Amino acid sequence: MCEMGLDGGILLGKAVAKSREKLPYWRRILDASLPVDLSYIPIGLACGILLNASGFNVWTTLMVSIMVFSGGAQFLIASLLATNAPMLSVILMMFFLELRYALLGSSLSKYLHGESLGFTALFAASMNDENYALNYLKFSTDKKFTPHEALHVEHMTLIFWTISNIIGSLIGSAINIDLTIVHFALTALFLYMIVVQLKNGLIIVICILSGFLAAFFMVLTKSTLGLVLSTLTASFIGFLVEATIRKYKPKSGWLRPMKNPAGSPEDADEDADD
Amino acid sequence: MEWNTTQHVWLILGCFCVAFAPRLIPLMFFRTRKIPDWFNEWMRYVPISLFTALVVKDIFISPEYTVTIVNRAPEMIAAVIVIGIAYWTRSMAISVVLGLVAVFLLAMVV
Numbered sequence: 001m002c003e004m005g006l007d008g009g010i011l012l013g014k015a016v017a018k019s020r021e022k023l024p025y026w027r028r029i030l031d032a033s034l035p036v037d038l039s040y041i042p043i044g045l046a047c048g049i050l051l052n053a054s055g056f057n058v059w060t061t062l063m064v065s066i067m068v069f070s071g072g073a074q075f076l077i078a079s080l081l082a083t084n085a086p087m088l089s090v091i092l093m094m095f096f097l098e099l100r101y102a103l104l105g106s107s108l109s110k111y112l113h114g115e116s117l118g119f120t121a122l123f124a125a126s127m128n129d130e131n132y133a134l135n136y137l138k139f140s141t142d143k144k145f146t147p148h149e150a151l152h153v154e155h156m157t158l159i160f161w162t163i164s165n166i167i168g169s170l171i172g173s174a175i176n177i178d179l180t181i182v183h184f185a186l187t188a189l190f191l192y193m194i195v196v197q198l199k200n201g202l203i204i205v206i207c208i209l210s211g212f213l214a215a216f217f218m219v220l221t222k223s224t225l226g227l228v229l230s231t232l233t234a235s236f237i238g239f240l241v242e243a244t245i246r247k248y249k250p251k252s253g254w255l256r257p258m259k260n261p262a263g264s265p266e267d268a269d270e271d272a273d274d
Numbered sequence: 275m276e277w278n279t280t281q282h283v284w285l286i287l288g289c290f291c292v293a294f295a296p297r298l299i300p301l302m303f304f305r306t307r308k309i310p311d312w313f314n315e316w317m318r319y320v321p322i323s324l325f326t327a328l329v330v331k332d333i334f335i336s337p338e339y340t341v342t343i344v345n346r347a348p349e350m351i352a353a354v355i356v357i358g359i360a361y362w363t364r365s366m367a368i369s370v371v372l373g374l375v376a377v378f379l380l381a382m383v384v
Contacts, residue, residue, distance in 0.1 A: 035366040039374075060282045067290040077289065081277065087285055095292035102296040103324060107317035109304035120305050124298040129328065136321050181377055184349060187332040188356045188373030190325040195360035195369075197322050206319060207326050214327035215334060215341050222339040227327045234326075235319035242315065 029152045032138060036130045037160040039185035044161050046182050047074050048168020054081035058169050065165040069158055070128045071186065072224075073097055074165075096225045103231055104132045111139045112147050123147070126154040130186065133193045201254040202242060210234035329353070348380035 051061050064074060073094055080090045135150040198204055213234050218226030245252045333349045336342040356373040
């Protein structure tokens, strides 16, 4: 069973689609979330070690990993506690760091429309960059993907994150992990997400524009608020340009879909968009 | 001065509130309301813009929020490798694993 799990994870898109009827439900969720689960292990360990070093015990580590569930935020807590920052300023910085989740929620809202209040709250509580990336891709490529499956993907990543945090906290400062290298797992995940979404010329232009805007706004605001501002600006420009092109030059090459060298995943994106 | 556990718990509760509110409010707002088409079209550009911003932050922004390329060569080269792998294989797991291997090896060499 274990070997199959790895294969399924690596061949993610196609293999899972074919074998999804045969696999038990939890295995499908595990397969769908595996790339994030695996990269959470080293990062979660590192985070647990850092929290331990800044004075958190096992229980507060457990609490923060479930209630905040955000790598960036927990690293920030650890580093601010190490510098003895006042509580109010930690919470304020946290607010600016977490503000971008408003955008994640907004962009997923059309897939979660009409769900119950309890479900929405539960879904919001454990949504973060990484499982949002998984779920957004799943929702936009797989029509059968349900909000409940998305919630379980979130919880699967949460389990891996929390356990890694706890183990990191327990082993404390016994081992030394190079954070910049481990953190690259997430950078690679986001790069992957970018590449699979580059479907036409306009999106590539917006992507490059967003990169420059992000650097500009982050230097300007000296905080991750710059992420929110650049995302809002770049996405709004993308929307305006697309609307303008569709209105005046619907046949423009900027919106023509590009060829996909791997031929997957089944170009289901078109119907998900309307 | 070390913080005690009670203060840590209060800190976590505070962080939970500021982390939960931005995640919940947009989803609550659109839970029952009809989502306007223009809003959906705008939100379609959010993931790509956000992921690019996060990558730029990870690679080019220092902890003091200045643009830097000093000592970022391993990440920059590994990023190009990941883009290539993601483009040709379209596999998330292979991209992440080979990206990690690449940055690890490059950090030793560069």
